[in-house]
Amino acid sequence: MILGRVVENVVSTIKHPELAALAVFVVQPIDEKGDDSGATFLAVDHAQAGPGDTVIVLREGNGIRQVLDNPRSPVRCCIVGVVDAVTVA
Amino acid sequence: MFLGRVIGTVIATQKSPGLEGIRMLVVQPMDESGKDRGGVIVAADTTVAGPGDVVHLTSSREAAVAMPEPFVPVDHAIIAIVDRVGGRTLPASSEWKSGGAR
Numbered sequence: 001m002i003l004g005r006v007v008e009n010v011v012s013t014i015k016h017p018e019l020a021a022l023a024v025f026v027v028q029p030i031d032e033k034g035d036d037s038g039a040t041f042l043a044v045d046h047a048q049a050g051p052g053d054t055v056i057v058l059r060e061g062n063g064i065r066q067v068l069d070n071p072r073s074p075v076r077c078c079i080v081g082v083v084d085a086v087t088v089a
Numbered sequence: 090m091f092l093g094r095v096i097g098t099v100i101a102t103q104k105s106p107g108l109e110g111i112r113m114l115v116v117q118p119m120d121e122s123g124k125d126r127g128g129v130i131v132a133a134d135t136t137v138a139g140p141g142d143v144v145h146l147t148s149s150r151e152a153a154v155a156m157p158e159p160f161v162p163v164d165h166a167i168i169a170i171v172d173r174v175g176g177r178t179l180p181a182s183s184e185w186k187s188g189g190a191r
Contacts, residue, residue, distance in 0.1 A: 007121065008175025010092075012145060014136050015169035016155055024090075024145065026121045026174065040120055042090040042145060051175075061151040074135075074147045074155030074168050076090050 003030050003083065004057045006049050010042060018073050025049065025079065027057055032088050043077035044068075056081035091126075092171065092179075093118045095142045099131050107161035114138060114167065116146065123179045132165040143179045145169035 004027040012024070023045040029038040034054070046067055049055050057079055058064055064078040065071055097115035101108075112134040118126045135155050138144050144167045146152075152166035153159050171179070 010145065010171055010175075011173040012169035012171050015145070016135050018155075019168055024169070039126065042092065044090075061149070061154070065154075072154060072159070074151045074166065076147050076149065076151045 001056050001058050001080070003032070003086065004028060004043070004055050004079075005030050005034075006051050006053045006055055006079070007040060008051050016074055018070060019044075019075070022068075022075070025051070027055065027077070027079070029057075030054070032086055034086075041077055043079050044075045045079045047079050047082050049079045049082050054083040054086070055079045056083060090145060090147050090168075091118055092121060092174070093130075093132070093144050093146050093167075094123075094179075095138050095140050095144055095167075096129070097140055105162050107158065108163075111156065111161070111163070114140075116144065116165070116167070118146070119179075121174050121179075130165050132167050133163045134167045136167055136170050138167050138170050143171040143174075145171055 007026040010024040027043045031037045093116040095114045099113035116132045153163045155166040
């Protein structure tokens with residue numbers, strides 16, 4: 001899993017049936033200090049996240065099919081938590 | 090998963106078993122501002138996308154899972170046609186000329 005910042009939402013009318021009812025966001029990967037690290041990507045929301053939130057993103061399809069409880073889900077990136085605080089010793 | 094812009098179509102008569110009836114499109118991956126990112130790819134379509142559309146793609150095993158039959162040799166799939174990103178409409182393809190063969 002990685003840390004990310006939700007940038008903005010992605011709106012689609014025509015989508016894969018297994019993607020219906022799922023919110024999609026653009027996510028910017030960040031490091032432990034909150035600085036950008038790497039290229040943005042799209043992720044489905046499973047934690048009621050919104051633009052500006054720091055989030056935990058799961059990027060493994062099999063785990064996501066378990067999280068979404070759907071063995072036919074084509075999702076590869078999923079927001080699984082909204083981060084309150086990150087502490088680095 | 091990432092954004093892309095459909096810039097063309099692919100037709101192949103001879104192909105691996107399992108690819109019959111699957112629409113193949115040429116896609117330029119891009120970021121949320123519409124800027125190109127990386128090389129052009131061929132993606133299987135699960136929607137009704139066509140040249141000029143901004144699309145949402147998935148890759149690897151999940152691309153095959155997106156297809157009607159999940160054990161197919163597919164590693165990129167279009168899973169949505171994007172209307173807006175953060176309220177903006179991204180620019181459509183300028184490379185596609187209507188009716189032109191590529």
